[in-house]
Each structure stands twice: as C-alpha cells, then as structure tokens.
Amino acid sequence: MTRLVVFCLFLVGLAAVMNLRDYSTIEVDNSRFDYEKKKAEHEAHVKERKELEMQYAEAIKPKVVSDEVVVEFKPLVELTSPQLERGHALYKQCIVCHAKDGSGKQANKAPKIGGQMAWYLEKQLKDMKDLIRNNKNMAPIVKRLSYEDIKDLAVYTSKLPWNPKED
Numbered sequence: 001m002t003r004l005v006v007f008c009l010f011l012v013g014l015a016a017v018m019n020l021r022d023y024s025t026i027e028v029d030n031s032r033f034d035y036e037k038k039k040a041e042h043e044a045h046v047k048e049r050k051e052l053e054m055q056y057a058e059a060i061k062p063k064v065v066s067d068e069v070v071v072e073f074k075p076l077v078e079l080t081s082p083q084l085e086r087g088h089a090l091y092k093q094c095i096v097c098h099a100k101d102g103s104g105k106q107a108n109k110a111p112k113i114g115g116q117m118a119w120y121l122e123k124q125l126k127d128m129k130d131l132i133r134n135n136k137n138m139a140p141i142v143k144r145l146s147y148e149d150i151k152d153l154a155v156y157t158s159k160l161p162w163n164p165k166e167d
C-alpha cells in the first residue's frame with residue numbers, strides 16, 4: 001500500500017515537472033508593453049497628484065492673519081484717561097484682525113468693532129472669555145485678558161471712528 005502511495009506521488013511530481021517545462025518554452029512577447037507610453041502616463045499621473053495636493057493645501061490654508069506685529073501706533077483716540085491709555089496699549093494685539101480704526105478685515109473674518117457701544121463690546125469679550133460665545137480666533141486672545149483689560153479695551157474701542165469701509 002505504502003509503495004502504491006509513493007508511486008502515485010512520484011507520478012504526480014513527474015507530471016508537474018513536465019508541465020513546468022512546457023511553460024519555459026512559451027515565448028515571451030513584450031511588444032504590447034510600450035515603455036515610453038507607460039512612463040508618460042505615470043508622469044502625467046504624478047503631475048496631476050501634485051496639482052491636486054497643491055489645490056488641497058491652498059484650500060485648507062487658514063485664511064487668517066498676516067504675521068504683522070504692531071509694536072507702536074498713533075492713537076486714533078484722544079488718550080484723555082489712564083483707562084484709555086491702557087486700552088490703547090492693549091489694542092495693539094487686535095490690529096492684525098480688526099485694523100487700527102476697528103473697521104475689521106473680511107479676509108480674517110473679523111468684524112467691524114470701532115465705534116460700537118462699549119457695553120456691547122465688553123459683553124462680547126466677556127462671553128468669549130467665559131466660553132459662552134466661542135470663536136477659535138478670539139479664544140486665545142480673550143484667554144489672556146483680565147476682566148479689567150476687557151473693560152479698558154471696550155471703552156477704547158468704542159471711541160474708535162466708526163468707519164463704514166466695506167472690506
């Protein structure tokens with residue numbers, strides 16, 4: 001019995017080897033593979049991907065803020081009290097988005113705040129600090145402000161010229 005099994009296995013092996021030898025006689029025909037064409041296709045694909053990546057990077061780029069840092073600027077408000085002086089000093093950090101005159105910048109999605117009523121400005125800033133109102137651009141700023149700072153800023157900002165500039 002064992003011999004029969006071994007013999008059968010031998011036959012199967014022999015058949016397999018003969019089959020494989022048949023394959024080695026098949027002629028390889030590469031004529032349908034055009035290297036230059038494939039290369040061009042690949043390059044076009046890579047170029048398209050690069051363009052898409054650039055478009056994507058452009059699309060997700062935050063539309064906010066130049067890295068302009070304002071150190072000193074001429075007040076547009078007469079600094080007649082210590083509160084206004086403090087407000088003026090604090091307002092430096094707002095200029096990138098809201099502009100010197102508080103007219104806002106649409107590119108930064110920052111609204112006009114100059115000349116707005118002080119109580120309203122104070123309430124908005126307080127609400128943002130207390131996370132009742134939340135905006136990712138304002139959040140890190142109000143976090144650093146004390147309630148006293150907020151009051152001074154509100155008074156100062158309310159005295160800025162209301163500038164009906166539309167951008």
Ligand code: HEC
Pocket residue numbers: 064065090091093094095096097098108109110111112113121122124125134135137138141153157
């Ligand atoms: C990084 C940009 C940026 C900076 C800097 C910035 N803001 Fe804003 N501010 C915004 C944006 C954006 C909004 C709109 C918030 C919203 O859509 O809820 C806003 C909203 C406001 C509002 C609410 C206006 C309204 O009519 O409800 C006030 C008040 C305000 N900012 C004051 C300030 C003050 C004061 C500073 C400086 C201490 C400042 N912001 C700095 C971007 C900025």
